Amino acid sequence: MPDLLNISQSPTPQLTSQFPFSKPLEFGAVVTIDATLFDGGSVDDSPLGKAQGVYVASSEGDAGHMMAMTTVFADGGFKNGLRFFGLHRRDASESHIALIGGTGKYTGANGYATVKVVKQGVNKLLLFNVYLS
Template structure:
């Protein structure tokens, strides 16, 4: 008699599993967004500011231990002055590589224009800045991107050695 109970539950378990699989894949969207991230550390109105560092940071070849808070502009094109603004990248990056310039990125892309206005995408991961392409995880989102997951690929567009300012192309692939 004890073996009959699981057999009676089998159709219910199979129906629940099938319904769950259908609902998880049915309404899911995939979105690709290409935009430009502008990290301005120079001038009278920087968008990236170092807020902490370790004793070793000043002698480190990689800036190891530096903590930077950002509120960087996001634009449609690579020119900050003439490109359409899309929003802001707000968060932090930390110089986490002791032997290589590698940043730990933790930021929200906050959309303030266009069809994604009011939505965010959370990006987190390692950014080995001298690699041609760096991949970071999309770990969440809000608004249109609620329950987001995916990845972002970063490619340096320009980097000014004198000022430290950088423009980075981001291609974000999002499932939501």
């Protein structure tokens, strides 16, 4: 199952990631994130970068998953990127995760991202709205 990330050119970046699992994870389970960033939501578009990290089922009987993810953007030779960390709750309409730094032009970046599950056809995607402070 290929991952698909989408970043828009809006003032507030939006990242979309294909949901890596369809059922709740067992406590302690780890799922890797290894995805290519695309502009426009199609793998036929030019890649903008990549995202790597992990989801960890962080509590028993809960729909919360700890997420740690690094994104890097092809613009600038993969020198510009953002780092995210937080708890994504599958049972909430929206979760918030911290933006905890970056590289290149995002060095020292702080902020947060909202994370929402959205459906696109038969796929479930994670929509990230990123807010830099």
